[in-house]
Amino acid sequence: MATQPSPLYRNAVGDECVYVESGAAIVETVFGALAVGAGDYVVLPASTTHRWVPQGGEPLRTLVIEASGHIGPPRRYLSPRGQFLEHAPYCERDLRGPVEPLEVTGSDVEVLVQHRGTGSATAWTRYVYADHPFDVVGWDGCLYPYAFAIHDFEPITGRLHQPPPVHQTFEGPSFVVCSFVPRLFDYHPQGIPAPDNHANVDSDEVIFYTGGDFMSRKGAGIEQGSISLHPSGFTHGPQPGSVEASIGTAATDELAVMVDTFRPLDLLDDATACEDTSYAWTWAGRSLPDGPDSTTG
Helix, strand or coil, X not given: XXXXXXXXXXXXXXXXXXXXXXXXXXXXXXXXXXXXXXXXXXXXXXXXXXXXXXXXXXXXXXXXXXXXXXXXXXXXXXXXXXXXXXXXXXXXXXXXXCCCCCCCCCCCEEEEEEEECCCCCEEEEEEEXXXXXXXXXXXXXXXXXXXXXXXXXXXXXXXXXXXXXXXXXXXXXXXXXXXXXXXXXXXXXXXXXXXXCECCCCCEEEEEEEECCCHHHCCCCCCCCCEEEECCCCCECCCCCHHHHHCCCXXXXXXXXXXXXXXXXXXXXXXXXXXXXXXXXXXXXXXXXXXXCCCCC
């Protein structure tokens, strides 16, 4: 959550995809400025010098996804020449890039750079530039930051429950980003709108709940701002009672961002410190039991 402008920064390890849950900002970059707000994805190519400048009175709240390579639309949405195909759930018209250079002057300007360190670790270097990095008159090429609103993602629906790949929005090295948006439920006469219980074979599943009513986990402590982690092999699905409650429901009003990683995720101390240890027991339809084995990993 931010209320003040960030330092000038660039990630030399890989691209970043930043989802804006609430608030508004101007993303100032060496390519120009982008005005972004709630519901926007912002894709920042590797080594793009930039900073975030919050706008208005509401704090800026974001989800930041850092890659070790490049992030872009799934290849199956694109032609061999890089154009969006007709079946893609969004297109070039939905993407917003900088419209003109952002000319800024100054001297002795600090820029924080994240780069590769020893082994798999990352390292940081602070550069001081004699002239401001934004002191440019233009740029050329096909590499630049852009914004895409989750509200412009066109959901794919069907007579029966659609698999997760229909929600895919971006792909990166060893992970995908999916968008859950308001959409019609299954319309087969005997269809059950609630998703099936399932276990991911190849990926850990992270869901960031950003708005609306996430029907399948209602009553599990999930609310706006919650983040759930379902590791590979962990069977999960609707909250008890959600399947029956979903029958006859025409549509969902949920809004969420899902990241499926194809390598196991490590949790840092800050994540384990805020864990809701009763969450894993919500599929049992009862509260957390007492005793030394009552917590979850």
